[in-house]
Amino acid sequence: MKSIVEQVSQRVAAAMALIGAEGDPQVRAAQDDKFGDYQSNCALGLAKKLGKKPREVAEGLVERLEIDDLCARPEIAGPGFINFRLKPSFLARCLEAIPDVSSCGEDRVGVDRVERPERVVVDLSSPNLAKEMHIGHLRSTVIGDCVSRVLEFEGHTVHRENHVGDWGTQFGMLVAHLRSVRPEVADQPDELVISDLESFYVEAKARFDADEAFKRESRETVVELQRGEPVTRRIWKAFCDESLRHCHAIYDRLGVELIDRGESYYTDRMLDVIARLEALQRDRDDGFVAVSDGALCLFMEGFKTRDGDPLPMIVRKSDGGFNYATSDLATIVHRVEELHADRMVYVVGLPQKQHFEMLFAAARQTGWVSENVSFKHLGFGSILAKTGLPFKTREGGTVKLKDVLDEAVVRARSVLERPPSDETKSPRSMTAEEAEAISERVGLAAIKYFDLSHALNSDYKFDLDSMLAMEGNTAPYMMYAYARIRSIGRKAGVDFAAIPGSTPMILEHPVELALARRLLQFAETLELVGRDLKPNILTEYLYDLARYFSRFYDRKLGVRVIDASPEGVRLSRLRLCDLTARVLRVGLDLLGIETVEQM
Numbered sequence: 023m024k025s026i027v028e029q030v031s032q033r034v035a036a037a038m039a040l041i042g043a044e045g046d047p048q049v050r051a052a053q054d055d056k057f058g059d060y061q062s063n064c065a066l067g068l069a070k071k072l073g074k075k076p077r078e079v080a081e082g083l084v085e086r087l088e089i090d091d092l093c094a095r096p097e098i099a100g101p102g103f104i105n106f107r108l109k110p111s112f113l114a115r116c117l118e119a120i121p122d123v124s125s126c127g128e129d130r131v132g133v134d135r136v137e138r139p140e141r142v143v144v145d146l147s148s149p150n151l152a153k154e155m156h157i158g159h160l161r162s163t164v165i166g167d168c169v170s171r172v173l174e175f176e177g178h179t180v181h182r183e184n185h186v187g188d189w190g191t192q193f194g195m196l197v198a199h200l201r202s203v204r205p206e207v208a209d210q211p212d213e214l215v216i217s218d219l220e221s222f223y224v225e226a227k228a229r230f231d232a233d234e235a236f237k238r239e240s241r242e243t244v245v246e247l248q249r250g251e252p253v254t255r256r257i258w259k260a261f262c263d264e265s266l267r268h269c270h271a272i273y274d275r276l277g278v279e280l281i282d283r284g285e286s287y288y289t290d291r292m293l294d295v296i297a298r299l300e301a302l303q304r305d306r307d308d309g310f311v312a313v314s315d316g317a318l319c320l321f322m323e324g325f326k327t328r329d330g331d332p333l334p335m336i337v338r339k340s341d342g343g344f345n346y347a348t349s350d351l352a353t354i355v356h357r358v359e360e361l362h363a364d365r366m367v368y369v370v371g372l373p374q375k376q377h378f379e380m381l382f383a384a385a386r387q388t389g390w391v392s393e394n395v396s397f398k399h400l401g402f403g404s405i406l407a408k409t410g411l412p413f414k415t416r417e418g419g420t421v422k423l424k425d426v427l428d429e430a431v432v433r434a435r436s437v438l439e440r441p442p443s444d445e446t447k448s449p450r451s452m453t454a455e456e457a458e459a460i461s462e463r464v465g466l467a468a469i470k471y472f473d474l475s476h477a478l479n480s481d482y483k484f485d486l487d488s489m490l491a492m493e494g495n496t497a498p499y500m501m502y503a504y505a506r507i508r509s510i511g512r513k514a515g516v517d518f519a520a521i522p523g524s525t526p527m528i529l530e531h532p533v534e535l536a537l538a539r540r541l542l543q544f545a546e547t548l549e550l551v552g553r554d555l556k557p558n559i560l561t562e563y564l565y566d567l568a569r570y571f572s573r574f575y576d577r578k579l580g581v582r583v584i585d586a587s588p589e590g591v592r593l594s595r596l597r598l599c600d601l602t603a604r605v606l607r608v609g610l611d612l613l614g615i616e617t618v619e620q621m
């Protein structure tokens with residue numbers, strides 16, 4: 023089924039064609055339902071082109087609109103807005119068209135796949151393997167996972183690339199240290215365990231700073247690594263594998279799947295990139311590739327230093343070494359030529375904004391990337407402490423992601439163990455294992471949801487109390503809303519899954535109509551999220567849906583459900599419950615949140 027906004031848009035486009043106009047029908051969901059459910063502003067823009075008054079154009083369009091099966095007669099408001107109010111019969115028909123769960127493998131709650139699926143590369147998480155994952159990696163991991171899930175749900179093929187930092191001078195130091203404190207690693211690389219990578223790094227660094235001989239050895243080790251000396255490589259690999267095991271313990275807990283392809287993967291490809299750039303330098307005289315102060319640089323229009331001089335992107339340092347930009351150019355070549363990406367999304371913090379601007383500009387200027395391939399740096403703000411200052415441990419160190427997750431789970435447990443505030447609710451009955459499993463889910467969900475519900479560009483304060491609040495736009499509230507609807511099914515003695523999809527929907531009461539309309543907007547919400555990659559559009563939608571449901575089910579404001587009669591009305595309302603639960607489950611799943619049947 024096409025989304026509602028698409029269906030209305032098609033009708034408007036058809037009317038536009040009849041008055042000899044074309045372009046975007048500009049149909050959007052109405053801000054305020056006083057004016058209807060959807061609005062088109064296209065008459066305003068067309069008026070200029072057609073040399074008429076906007077209202078006249080709107081009248082012409084409304085006269086020609088064939089839309090009676092979808093809405094009441096459209097109304098013209100203000101200077102020439104066209105307002106649409108959907109008919110209950112249309113809403114009912116759309117809901118009836120959503121297949122029941124039993125008839126499909128994956129529950130898509132009636133949302134179509136895109137017509138033109140793309141290959142999308144999502145670069146996410148990407149920690150530096152020299153250290154433990156810290157709080158700063160949360161956002162890239164969680165946001166990257168969410169957009170990947172949404173794109174995949176829409177029908178795109180998604181490559182989730184974990185571009186870990188596993189190359190560079192730090193690794194010389196770490197390998198040299200490892201070789202001296204754990205000499206057995208050379209023979210048994212698979213048995214390496216480093217319980218605390220952070221303190222291992224600190225030890226190595228202290229030695230590096232204090233001991234000249236060790237510093238020299240570290241530097242030599244880097245050279246050995248680059249030369250591919252087998253024993254050094256083996257130790258380096260043992261270290262990286264162990265570090266990746268730490269990362270994957272976190273990914274497993276968070277339910278995040280990705281492919282590890284670190285900087286080292288591109289070592290040969292970087293040589294190739296440099297060779298290609300040198301060829302460009304020979305063949306072109308536009309100054310794009312040039313040597314400056316001994317370094318091989320790229321110069322792109324529009325990038326200037328503070329003093330107004332051209333700002334170079336260095337791709338080979340004067341000592342011959344490669345850097346972050348070199349490896350990122352190599353990722354682009356790989357993603358375009360081997361993964362055949364149509365779209366590349368880099369989920370990396372905002373401090374790297376300029377790096378990506380320059381990188382994308384450079385990639386375009388090489389001519390290696392076709393115009394049809396798109397780039398996006400999906401930047402995001404920082405996580406701050408409750409005080410608004412940078413998030414640090416009491417000692418001023420970086421906060422390990424694992425510790426944050428553990429704390430959230432412990433706190434979730436105490437929140438869930440509190441007796442229900444509402445006396446009428448029956449006390450929770452759960453075994454200790456169930457309680458533990460639910461706390462793990464709720465605790466991690468709370469962190470994810472809080473993160474995803476913030477606009478990407480803004481910073482936010484990490485506050486477990488707000489994340490775990492049972493009221494408001496939080497994971498516990500949303501998960502509870504889901505569990506509550508499922509319990510309605512149990513109370514009513516019906517298996518939601520057994521209510522046939524063909525059940526006639528009877529929509530009369532305003533709360534039913536409002537809920538139905540919001541449910542059906544799931545498809546267009548996902549379209550927006552897939553286009554703009556803003557997870558908070560999805561959290562807002564789901565939160566809103568939960569509130570519409572509350573009004574529908576409210577004893578005073580809403581309608582009877584479990585004890586509604588006649589039976590046809592009861593079934594229709596129970597199916598509204600079921601559909602709401604399904605949209606919540608699918609929507610939360612796209613945020614990387616698993617629901618629970620009982621909380």
Ligand code: ARG
Pocket residue numbers: 145148149150185186187350353368370
């Ligand atoms: N490892 C990098 C860092 O910690 C992030 C890499 C992001 N991805 C990329 N392709 N540059 O800052």
